Amino acid sequence: MTTNKSLSEAIAKHGTRRESLLPVLQYVISKERWLKEDLLEDVAAAFGMSPSEVYGVATFYSFLDTEPRGRYVIRVCRTISCDMAGKSAIIDALKNELKVGVGETTPDGLFTLLETNCMGWCHQGPAMLVNDDVYTELNPESVVAVVQKYRNMEKQ
Amino acid sequence: MSVSDKNKLLEKMQERVNLIFKDTDCGAILAKGLSMKPDDIINMVTDSGLRGRGGAGFPTGIKWRGAASASGNKKYVICNADEGEPGTFKDRRILDEQSDKVITGMAICAYAVGASEGYIYLRGEYNFLKDKLQSNCDRWNKIFNSKGINFSVNVRSGSGAYVCGEETALIESMEGNRGEPRNKPPFPVGAGYMNEPTVVNNVETLAYVATIIEKGADYFKSIGTKDSMGGKVFSVSGDCSVKGVYELPLGMTIEEFVNIFGDGDTKAVQVGGASGVCVPRKNFATTVIGFEGVPTGGSMMLFNSSRSMYHVLKNFLEFFEEESCGQCTPCRVGCQQLLKGIEAIRAGEKPMSYLDELRKLAATMSVASKCGLGQSVASPFNSITEHFREEICY
Ligand SMILES: Cc1cc2nc3c(=O)[nH]c(=O)nc-3n(C[C@H](O)[C@H](O)[C@H](O)COP(=O)(O)O)c2cc1C
Ligand code: SF4
Ligand code: FES
Numbered sequence: 001m002t003t004n005k006s007l008s009e010a011i012a013k014h015g016t017r018r019e020s021l022l023p024v025l026q027y028v029i030s031k032e033r034w035l036k037e038d039l040l041e042d043v044a045a046a047f048g049m050s051p052s053e054v055y056g057v058a059t060f061y062s063f064l065d066t067e068p069r070g071r072y073v074i075r076v077c078r079t080i081s082c083d084m085a086g087k088s089a090i091i092d093a094l095k096n097e098l099k100v101g102v103g104e105t106t107p108d109g110l111f112t113l114l115e116t117n118c119m120g121w122c123h124q125g126p127a128m129l130v131n132d133d134v135y136t137e138l139n140p141e142s143v144v145a146v147v148q149k150y151r152n153m154e155k156q
Numbered sequence: 157m158s159v160s161d162k163n164k165l166l167e168k169m170q171e172r173v174n175l176i177f178k179d180t181d182c183g184a185i186l187a188k189g190l191s192m193k194p195d196d197i198i199n200m201v202t203d204s205g206l207r208g209r210g211g212a213g214f215p216t217g218i219k220w221r222g223a224a225s226a227s228g229n230k231k232y233v234i235c236n237a238d239e240g241e242p243g244t245f246k247d248r249r250i251l252d253e254q255s256d257k258v259i260t261g262m263a264i265c266a267y268a269v270g271a272s273e274g275y276i277y278l279r280g281e282y283n284f285l286k287d288k289l290q291s292n293c294d295r296w297n298k299i300f301n302s303k304g305i306n307f308s309v310n311v312r313s314g315s316g317a318y319v320c321g322e323e324t325a326l327i328e329s330m331e332g333n334r335g336e337p338r339n340k341p342p343f344p345v346g347a348g349y350m351n352e353p354t355v356v357n358n359v360e361t362l363a364y365v366a367t368i369i370e371k372g373a374d375y376f377k378s379i380g381t382k383d384s385m386g387g388k389v390f391s392v393s394g395d396c397s398v399k400g401v402y403e404l405p406l407g408m409t410i411e412e413f414v415n416i417f418g419d420g421d422t423k424a425v426q427v428g429g430a431s432g433v434c435v436p437r438k439n440f441a442t443t444v445i446g447f448e449g450v451p452t453g454g455s456m457m458l459f460n461s462s463r464s465m466y467h468v469l470k471n472f473l474e475f476f477e478e479e480s481c482g483q484c485t486p487c488r489v490g491c492q493q494l495l496k497g498i499e500a501i502r503a504g505e506k507p508m509s510y511l512d513e514l515r516k517l518a519a520t521m522s523v524a525s526k527c528g529l530g531q532s533v534a535s536p537f538n539s540i541t542e543h544f545r546e547e548i549c550y
Contacts (some may be wrong), residue, residue, distance in 0.1 A: 010362075018331060018332040019330060019331050019332050020332065021332035022312075022329065022330075022332055023312070025315075026296075026313055026315060029315075042493060056334060057332065057333060057334055060334040060335060060481075061314075061316055061317050061335070062316035062317060063280045063315040063316035064316075079242045079243075079430075079455060079471065080242060080243075080394075080430075080471045080472070080476075081243060081393040081394055084394060084395070084463065116316065116477075117240070117242070117475055117479065118240065118241070118242040118243065118244075119281040120239055120244065120245040120247075120248050120279070120281055120282065121245060122242070122243050122245055122393035122457070123391070123392065123393045123399040123400045124399075125393070129281065132283040133284065134284055154505065
């Protein structure tokens with residue numbers, strides 16, 4: 001049994017057959033943004049797997065984070081078309097605005113800044129994801145506005 | 157040509173093909189498919205010359221024949237919507253605008269090979285599309301149910317792993333495992349998802365199936381060339397005057413392509429994404445886009461003369477190094493060494509002749525790696541280092 005609400009919901013929705021492992025982990029990620037160690041142990045118990053095997057699966061996938069993440073995970077595309085369209089300036093603007101480096105989370109736990117590989121918007125780069133939301137044709141000003149939008153959402 | 161002239165020309169060219177993005181009555185296509193014998197469908201798809209649009213170009217009819225003749229308790233159809241190849245985004249638009257065609261193609265495939273369950277494996281980066289796509293699946297599942305068709309289709313998600321586009325890694329991932337490619341054989345058509353016969357086809361391939369059933373094999377064959385029949389949906393990005401998703405006939409030369417999409421200063425085109433080949437300007441006129449020349453999953457990235465091909469290659473190698481699943485040594489270590497190697501040459505720590513060692517390493521990777529990821533690193537590496545040797549070294 002687990003005391004984690006997201007995990008209980010995920011299991012109620014998807015069950016605990018092995019082929020449901022990814023859907024369950026994906027559901028938890030959608031709610032909590034990262035997979036805590038004790039949660040992975042609960043998953044292992046529910047699926048009848050060893051914790052290390054669950055951990056092994058989770059760490060294979062770059063979106064199944066096993067390290068602390070903020071409420072909004074920003075992933076800026078670093079692949080060539082976005083790179084040529086000005087990805088570095090986007091990263092610089094985000095670093096400056098959030099006062100964190102790539103791979104880090106803001107002290108208030110709101111934002112994590114990451115890079116990702118081609119996300120399928122190469123003709124409209126630079127592109128980035130904030131959780132599941134897509135932003136394209138970014139420039140150093142518009143990307144700050146995006147951050148501000150999420151900050152405002154938090155205040156409400 | 158001005159951009160508006162180019163757009164006009166493109167519209168005209170697309171009008172000749174215009175299969176994928178044109179709305180059509182998928183209910184009627186499904187009914188037509190179901191009125192045929194399964195065997196006749198497979199013959200028609202074979203006869204159309206349709207080859208997989210996911211990159212490898214395997215003849216679709218032959219794949220289906222394999223699944224149809226395989227024995228199993230249950231069979232599956234999987235639509236590969238992992239679309240992770242750098243420079244590719246056409247499947248996203250097809251799924252966004254024409255998922256009816258894709259689902260219809262899946263249902264026809266299922267009927268032809270005797271499958272009862274279908275899945276669309278959608279990359280995690282396209283989560284924003286998931287609910288819309290699943291509701292359309294639900295809508296079609298009701299239709300299948302009401303017509304007594306023993307088939308259902310659902311969406312499964314990826315979680316950010318390029319290698320999961322490789323069909324056996326995709327299957328591992330769907331089974332709840334690390335997305336590590338399997339040895340082949342056995343091929344998925346014999347033993348795929350849950351060890352049962354499974355057809356894995358690309359999004360675009362399945363959408364074309366619907367149009368082939370609708371318009372007939374001859375119509376499809378009449379577009380393109382002898383070796384590359386039908387249309388192809390291209391994803392065009394980089395230094396372009398026009399970019400985006402375009403359905404065009406196969407068989408154009410790169411020169412024709414660049415004349416439309418280029419910015420007037422194109423020095424190289426990377427065809428088929430990071431794992432494809434780089435074509436330099438001097439070969440534009442003689443290189444055909446299609447299975448007889450440079451085959452492609454549709455990714456076309458254009459570079460103009462302001463770009464450093466060292467930078468391009470380095471970006472690709474960083475991609476491969478990170479996305480290699482690490483299961484086999486030639487790829488895991490090879491990707492690292494190629495990247496370190498060009499950095500060392502660039503920094504003057506290694507002589508220029510070291511590049512030849514690296515090219516040999518890439519060639520070894522193409523024979524010794526377990527899956528297409530490691531096998532294809534040599535394509536960009538050797539083409540870029542052959543044509544842009546000075547740019548790599550200085
Ligand atoms: C590393 C790697 C990534 C791949 N990614 C994709 C992909 O994103 N989409 C796709 O359709 N095929 C991809 N493929 C090819 C698939 O393995 C498979 O050949 C294809 O889905 C078959 O469908 P098709 O015959 O309709 O093209 C990839 C192959 C490799 C080796
Ligand atoms: S070639 Fe690379 S990606 Fe493929 S199985 Fe080997 S290590 Fe994994
Ligand atoms: S290169 Fe950034 S989305 Fe493809």
